[in-house]
Amino acid sequence: MKSDRYLQALNVFTGLLMVIATGLVFLYAPRERTMGEVQRIFYFHVPSWWVGAIALFVTLVAGIAYLRTRDRKWDVLALASVEIGLVFITMGTITGAVWACPIWNTCWTWDPRLTTATITWLAYVAYLMLRSGITNPDQRARFAAVYGIVAFISVPITYYSTILLRSIHPVVFGPNNPAAKGTGDPLTPTMLQTFFFCLFTFTVLYADLLWNRIRLERLTERVEQLKARLLSA
Amino acid sequence: MLFQTTTPDTLNYLIIGYIVFFGLPLIFIGGLWWRQRNLEKDVELLKELKQDEQEQGKKK
Numbered sequence: 001m002k003s004d005r006y007l008q009a010l011n012v013f014t015g016l017l018m019v020i021a022t023g024l025v026f027l028y029a030p031r032e033r034t035m036g037e038v039q040r041i042f043y044f045h046v047p048s049w050w051v052g053a054i055a056l057f058v059t060l061v062a063g064i065a066y067l068r069t070r071d072r073k074w075d076v077l078a079l080a081s082v083e084i085g086l087v088f089i090t091m092g093t094i095t096g097a098v099w100a101c102p103i104w105n106t107c108w109t110w111d112p113r114l115t116t117a118t119i120t121w122l123a124y125v126a127y128l129m130l131r132s133g134i135t136n137p138d139q140r141a142r143f144a145a146v147y148g149i150v151a152f153i154s155v156p157i158t159y160y161s162t163i164l165l166r167s168i169h170p171v172v173f174g175p176n177n178p179a180a181k182g183t184g185d186p187l188t189p190t191m192l193q194t195f196f197f198c199l200f201t202f203t204v205l206y207a208d209l210l211w212n213r214i215r216l217e218r219l220t221e222r223v224e225q226l227k228a229r230l231l232s233a
Numbered sequence: 234m235l236f237q238t239t240t241p242d243t244l245n246y247l248i249i250g251y252i253v254f255f256g257l258p259l260i261f262i263g264g265l266w267w268r269q270r271n272l273e274k275d276v277e278l279l280k281e282l283k284q285d286e287q288e289q290g291k292k293k
Contacts, residue, residue, distance in 0.1 A: 031240065038243035041250040048254075087261045091253060098250045102243045205258070212265055219272045226279040230286070 007211055014208040017201040021194075029194040041099045043194055046172070047202035048092035053155050055085030055206060056124065060152040063145035072221075075141035078148050079131065080213035084206060086124050093117055104168065113169035116158040123151040 025043045032039035058081040066074035096114070101107045108114065127147055134140035162169045171177045172187070187195065 033240055034237060036241045036243040038246040038250070040247055044251070044254045084261075087257055091257045094253045094257075095250045098246050098253065102241060102246050209258075209261070209265075212262075216265055216269050216272070219269060219276070223272055223275045223279065226276065226283070230279060230283055 007208075007215065010204075010208050010211065014201075014205050017204055021198045021201040024194040024197055029191050030188060032191075035103055038099055038102055041095050042172070043198045044202075045092055045095045045099065046195070047199045048088045048095065050199055051202045051206045052085045052089035052092055053159070054203070055081045055088065055210075056120075056152055056155050058210075059085065059127075059148045063148035066141055066145040070138075072137075072141065075144065076214055076217045077210075078144060080210055080217060082124055082127050082148065083213060084209045086121070086128070087209075088202075088206070089117070089121055089124070093121060109168070111169055112161040112165040112167045113158065116154065116161045120151075120154040120158050123154050127151060 021043075025040050029040065029043065031037060059078045062074045062078035062081065065071070066078065093114075096117075097107045100109075127144065130147055131140055131144050134143060161167060162171050
């Protein structure tokens with residue numbers, strides 16, 4: 001199939017981007033002076049959350065589209081996107097804790113950012129639990145769409161928690177970051193180039209995983225159809 | 234870090250972090266591959282069953 005060939009090309013392209021991104025992180029970006037090597041976690045940590053937020057936003061849009069059209073393809077997209085989003089926000093949360101161990105001298109603290117991030121993670125784990133608890137496909141899709149829309153509230157709350165509340169989580173971009181206020185060092189050009197390349201790579205990785213996951217869901221539907229035909233014959 | 238004069242050795246944490254970065258997506262991709270393999274087996278089996286049923290129907 002033509003689409004399969006495109007998917008394989010995307011798989012190879014994504015793999016290549018990941019190799020280059022890893023090379024940039026370890027060989028191109030300089031070592032940060034005060035944190036040492038652990039600062040390199042930043043290059044994959046922020047893109048993980050970026051992709052997580054995109055994935056959950058796609059679920060929100062797919063949920064709205066499903067409620068408007070009742071077309072199953074939107075439900076498939078929402079489910080695929082939540083699964084991938086959860087992988088990335090889990091990655092972001094764990095690696096954030098790993099970074100915090102030597103920098104904050106504690107791996108976890110109930111800081112506003114960490115607390116809201118945990119709430120987001122739990123909200124989307126609950127999304128999958130909700131889906132697995134409903135057997136009627138139409139009812140499942142409808143409930144999941146509504147839940148996916150409501151649960152998205154946790155994503156902007158997580159993002160703005162460091163801006164609106166007192167938090168020890170660093171703010172690297174935007175008007176509130178210490179470099180913009182003149183109280184901290186900005187990222188060097190090589191750090192910025194590495195960061196934006198990683199951001200692009202993770203976005204492509206998300207698209208690739210999403211395509212693969214949707215393809216799997218289509219195969220699942222085909223099996224269900226074949227089973228139904230066999231039983232009805 | 235307030236009166237720090239040297240760069241701390243945090244390499245171990247970096248290694249743990251990147252094990253997570255590569256480990257979790259690999260587990261997810263492995264899961265996708267495993268589910269796809271099982272589904273393809275199911276498709277083959279169901280096709281065979283359908284073919285058998287059609288052949289039996291013709292004999293009758």
